[in-house]
Amino acid sequence: MPYRRPTKALGRIGLLLIAATMLVACGQATPQTMLDPQSDSTRTIFNLAVLLFWLGVGVFVIVQTWLIVSVFKYRHKYNDQLPAQIHGNTKVEIAWTIVPAIIAIFIFVLTFQAIQKIEVKPSVASADEVHIQVIGHQWWWEFRYPDITTADGKVLVTANEMWIPAGKVIDLTVTSADVIHDFWIPALSGKRDALPVHETKIWFKADDVPDGEPKVYWGQCAEYCGTEHAYMKMRVVAASPNDFQTWVTEQSGPAVNADLPADFTAAGCIGCHVIRGTDAANGGQIGPDLTHFGSRMTIAAGTLDNNRDNLHRWLDSPDAVKPGNIMTQVIKDDTLSPEQLNTLTDYLISLDPGIDAKEQAAK
Amino acid sequence: MATDVQALHAPEVKPKGGWLSWLVTVDHKKIGIMYLVTAFVFFLIGGLEALMIRVQLGTPENSFLTPQAYNQIFTMHGTTMVFLAIMPLNAGFMNYFVPLMIGAGDMAYPRMNAMSYWLLLFGGLVMYVSFISGGNAPDAGWFAYAPLTEKIYSTTRGMDFWVLGLQLLGVSSLAGSVNIIVTIIRLRAPGMRFNRMPLFVWMSMITSFLLIFALPSITVGITLLFFDRNFQTNFFLPAAGGDPLLWQHLFWFFGHPEVYIMILPAFGMISEILPVFSRKPIFGYEFVAYSGVAIGFLGFAVWAHHMFATGLGTVADTFFSAASMLISVPTGVKIFNWLATMWRGDLRFKTPMYFAVGFIAMFVIGGISGVSLAAPPFDLQVTDSYYVVAHFHYVLFGGAAFALFGGAYYWLPKITGRMLDERLGKFNFWMIFLGFNLTFFPQHILGIEGMPRRIWTYQDNQGWNLYNLLSSIGAFLIAFGALIFVVNLILSLRRGEPAGNDPWDAATLEWATTSPPPAHNFDAEIIVNSRRPLWDNKYSGEDRGMTLNHDWHPHLPPPSSAPLIFSSGLFVLAFGMFFLGSTPVLGIPIILVALAIAGFGMSRWVGEIAEDPVL
Numbered sequence: 001m002p003y004r005r006p007t008k009a010l011g012r013i014g015l016l017l018i019a020a021t022m023l024v025a026c027g028q029a030t031p032q033t034m035l036d037p038q039s040d041s042t043r044t045i046f047n048l049a050v051l052l053f054w055l056g057v058g059v060f061v062i063v064q065t066w067l068i069v070s071v072f073k074y075r076h077k078y079n080d081q082l083p084a085q086i087h088g089n090t091k092v093e094i095a096w097t098i099v100p101a102i103i104a105i106f107i108f109v110l111t112f113q114a115i116q117k118i119e120v121k122p123s124v125a126s127a128d129e130v131h132i133q134v135i136g137h138q139w140w141w142e143f144r145y146p147d148i149t150t151a152d153g154k155v156l157v158t159a160n161e162m163w164i165p166a167g168k169v170i171d172l173t174v175t176s177a178d179v180i181h182d183f184w185i186p187a188l189s190g191k192r193d194a195l196p197v198h199e200t201k202i203w204f205k206a207d208d209v210p211d212g213e214p215k216v217y218w219g220q221c222a223e224y225c226g227t228e229h230a231y232m233k234m235r236v237v238a239a240s241p242n243d244f245q246t247w248v249t250e251q252s253g254p255a256v257n258a259d260l261p262a263d264f265t266a267a268g269c270i271g272c273h274v275i276r277g278t279d280a281a282n283g284g285q286i287g288p289d290l291t292h293f294g295s296r297m298t299i300a301a302g303t304l305d306n307n308r309d310n311l312h313r314w315l316d317s318p319d320a321v322k323p324g325n326i327m328t329q330v331i332k333d334d335t336l337s338p339e340q341l342n343t344l345t346d347y348l349i350s351l352d353p354g355i356d357a358k359e360q361a362a363k
Numbered sequence: 364m365a366t367d368v369q370a371l372h373a374p375e376v377k378p379k380g381g382w383l384s385w386l387v388t389v390d391h392k393k394i395g396i397m398y399l400v401t402a403f404v405f406f407l408i409g410g411l412e413a414l415m416i417r418v419q420l421g422t423p424e425n426s427f428l429t430p431q432a433y434n435q436i437f438t439m440h441g442t443t444m445v446f447l448a449i450m451p452l453n454a455g456f457m458n459y460f461v462p463l464m465i466g467a468g469d470m471a472y473p474r475m476n477a478m479s480y481w482l483l484l485f486g487g488l489v490m491y492v493s494f495i496s497g498g499n500a501p502d503a504g505w506f507a508y509a510p511l512t513e514k515i516y517s518t519t520r521g522m523d524f525w526v527l528g529l530q531l532l533g534v535s536s537l538a539g540s541v542n543i544i545v546t547i548i549r550l551r552a553p554g555m556r557f558n559r560m561p562l563f564v565w566m567s568m569i570t571s572f573l574l575i576f577a578l579p580s581i582t583v584g585i586t587l588l589f590f591d592r593n594f595q596t597n598f599f600l601p602a603a604g605g606d607p608l609l610w611q612h613l614f615w616f617f618g619h620p621e622v623y624i625m626i627l628p629a630f631g632m633i634s635e636i637l638p639v640f641s642r643k644p645i646f647g648y649e650f651v652a653y654s655g656v657a658i659g660f661l662g663f664a665v666w667a668h669h670m671f672a673t674g675l676g677t678v679a680d681t682f683f684s685a686a687s688m689l690i691s692v693p694t695g696v697k698i699f700n701w702l703a704t705m706w707r708g709d710l711r712f713k714t715p716m717y718f719a720v721g722f723i724a725m726f727v728i729g730g731i732s733g734v735s736l737a738a739p740p741f742d743l744q745v746t747d748s749y750y751v752v753a754h755f756h757y758v759l760f761g762g763a764a765f766a767l768f769g770g771a772y773y774w775l776p777k778i779t780g781r782m783l784d785e786r787l788g789k790f791n792f793w794m795i796f797l798g799f800n801l802t803f804f805p806q807h808i809l810g811i812e813g814m815p816r817r818i819w820t821y822q823d824n825q826g827w828n829l830y831n832l833l834s835s836i837g838a839f840l841i842a843f844g845a846l847i848f849v850v851n852l853i854l855s856l857r858r859g860e861p862a863g864n865d866p867w868d869a870a871t872l873e874w875a876t877t878s879p880p881p882a883h884n885f886d887a888e889i890i891v892n893s894r895r896p897l898w899d900n901k902y903s904g905e906d907r908g909m910t911l912n913h914d915w916h917p918h919l920p921p922p923s924s925a926p927l928i929f930s931s932g933l934f935v936l937a938f939g940m941f942f943l944g945s946t947p948v949l950g951i952p953i954i955l956v957a958l959a960i961a962g963f964g965m966s967r968w969v970g971e972i973a974e975d976p977v978l
Binding site: 028029030031032033034035042044045048049052053056059060063064066067070071074075076077081082083084085086087088089090092093096097100101104107108111112114115116117118119120138178179180182184186190191192193195196197198200201202218220221222223224225226227228229230303323324 | 646648672813
């Protein structure tokens with residue numbers, strides 16, 4: 001823990017108190033809060049926010065006190081004498097033009113430093129850096145690891161769950177396959193728009209995982225992107241470098257169950273989904289890659305926990321789980337027979353090569 | 364008290380013509396009333412949409428609205444409140460009071476003024492027709508980010524209605540702004556120098572200039588969008604080389620000045636109300652006026668602060684951040700000057716004063732959160748979250764809407780000739796004040812806890828339940844407050860106390876005539892001698908504030924149906940354009956008919972000008 005100045009600590013205590021009140025008030029965990037920064041960038045932002053918060057409190061107190069004192073002190077008091085007709089005082093007015101300007105310049109200087117800190121990516125050895133392409137789709141997230149090659153010579157692709165090594169620089173290139181989305185993991189990184197024409201860049205470095213267990217962070221699309229903007233969520237798993245390596249090795253392999261049911265083709269799933277190492281290896285790329293589906297924490301972009309019951313529910317009626325999502329164009333309520341449902345559910349659940357973060361997610 | 368104030372009042376003339384006279388009126392006061400009524404109806408509709416939003420978000424995974432319906436409702440809530448409620452409410456007060464406050468008989472272009480009103484009504488109708496045409500209202504947000512607005516992603520015709528409605532509203536606002544500016548420049552009473560103009564007139568003029576410079580940008584944007592959607596162009600479609608970021612620049616180059624377009628008239632109203640109820644002049648008239656000018660200029664240099672998350676790069680981030688923070692300086696000056704106006708005053712707490720004080724208290728909160736949003740690093744966390752929703756509602760509801768309520772309680776007695784009830788008024792204020800804070804303060808916290816904007820629902824596991832519930836309860840308190848206002852208004856019209864000419868013991872010229880004023884506003888020409896003509900005549904001695912010239916023969920143009928006919932032509936034209944791309948056999952005849960109607964209206968208009976040289 002680096003040394004912090006006492007004023008800063010005081011500021012933090014203040015905000016933590018507010019945070020604690022908020023937690024007590026609702027008695028619920030808030031997995032997407034920005035009050036619990038877990039990377040250098042978000043900590044820089046948080047420290048700036050603490051400063052802005054207290055300056056704001058200062059201005060608030062001055063103005064509201066002045067206002068309230070005026071209201072009580074100069075309230076009409078049954079004498080009809082006109083108050084002194086003061087038209088102004090140039091010196092005083094110049095003063096209260098200059099003082100806010102000085103405060104604004106002060107805030108700006110600190111803001112400028114913070115911009116430099118979070119926007120300029122530090123140059124580190126390539127071994128300490130991981131490149132990931134983030135692609136927003138209506139309404140799910142695709143993550144591509146351009147430097148990691150799979151068993152069949154392709155780029156490693158996963159969906160809605162991004163694994164990263166803790167303590168290393170994560171260099172993200174963000175784009176979109178359709179409309180504008182926005183990548184946001186409040187604990188790790190501020191927002192970056194996913195635009196369909198330009199690539200945008202953002203980087204962060206997640207804190208080390210102290211107990212070696214993978215740590216799960218929540219995120220969500222923040223730019224309105226159509227019908228199911230609300231259910232375009234994602235998880236980021238920060239794992240120890242060793243766990244991350246295990247994950248990479250497992251995920252690069254083909255599907256652990258190559259016995260693709262015929263229903264996957266018959267029901268049309270293959271039109272949108274890839275399962276490497278099976279007959280669906282060259283399936284469509286409209287929907288998420290399902291190669292290691294069973295290892296993921298969630299279904300339908302963070303909408304449901306990934307377990308057999310939920311998967312059954314999802315395949316039975318995608319529109320009931322996530323109304324208006326694109327899979328409903330193919331899979332209606334009565335598209336799949338009960339047998340097909342069971343076969344596909346069993347098969348997809350079986351696609352779990354080993355390491356996953358479901359236990360951490362449950363905590 | 365000076366006696367010459369009394370001499371201004373003519374015996375009341377019985378209005379003739381019944382309700383039909385409203386269709387052909389060119390009287391700025393009647394047009395102002397039509398603006399206010401229309402905009403208030405849209406305000407209530409936008410409020411109902413807000414209630415539906417809050418019902419849906421009151422509990423997690425609520426199914427009160429489908430996502431499709433929710434997206435239409437929030438799009439129309441934003442569009443309605445911005446373009447059909449706050450802007451025309453401001454325009455209504457400007458229409459009614461700018462000529463009165465500068466001692467003029469009417470607006471510079473009375474017929475064009477009527478056209479501005481009709482185009483507002485028709486623009487609103489075009490947007491709302493979308494609801495009944497198969498339930499396909501616009502669904503891409505009031506900011507309408509491309510390419511979500513393109514035909515492949517927004518498949519209903521809603522966005523076409525949105526574009527066409529907005530085009531009509533744009534013409535309405537442009538014409539209205541030119542009218543206000545020319546009226547202020549040309550029709551001020553003798554002696555009403557710029558540095559004697561009431562601050563509401565100052566802010567009206569700045570607002571009108573902002574509109575003239577900002578509107579072309581969105582007009583270009585929506586025209587390109589309409590071509591994309593209807594004539595297979597690709598201005599914003601990335602697949603064909605178009606650029607969605609172009610839309611964002613065009614939109615926000617309009618959109619940020621638009622914020623000041625909505626708030627500057629509110630600053631003007633507060634600058635009128637505070638001195639009257641503090642019984643003092645405004646503190647630092649020049650600083651308040653010129654800080655408004657400064658805000659107007661700076662307002663054009665900050666648009667990209669809405670786009671920090673698009674990755675503008677450090678240079679642009681730094682520039683737009685600095686410019687945005689700079690705006691806090693003139694805004695702060697205004698707040699300090701208002702506080703100084705109250706200081707050592709003799710404060711009379713009538714309802715308008717409640718809203719004015721409430722405005723300062725709430726607007727400061729919106730200002731503080733605004734400065735935090737101007738810091739790009741923090742903005743990257745809270746932009747597009749409920750923190751922003753809270754911020755701009757503190758500015759536009761706690762700011763603009765509070766001022767408008769204050770303005771209504773202050774000026775309605777002049778318009779209707781009857782007072783509003785004070786007890787109901789104060790009840791109205793407290794309901795809105797409590798409801799507003801209960802609705803929007805928790806939204807700061809929701810944003811900080813990671814709740815994005817524009818989501819139709821959220822799950823139980825996010826920890827957002829309590830604050831959303833509080834917010835939804837608050838929304839109903841606001842609705843109740845608005846209902847009290849409606850009741851107060853109806854009671855006032857039925858049996859309100861007669862207002863008299865000058866119920867608040869005010870300072871400016873609109874109180875130097877009857878309530879409501881006669882068609883020609885004043886029976887004598889006013890020669891202005893001070894910044895507070897009425898006040899100085901009352902308290903400094905006869906003729907110190909103003910003198911009267913009774914040898915005055917104001918000329919008013921006769922009623923005209925030309926503006927209504929011409930505007931109807933444009934209204935029909937919107938439907939012709941709607942069908943032109945999809946069903947030309949329908950579109951082309953409608954366009955021809957529309958042009959015929961508009962041409963007929965225009966020719967009548969020109970004929971009338973020949974007889975009576977006023978536009």
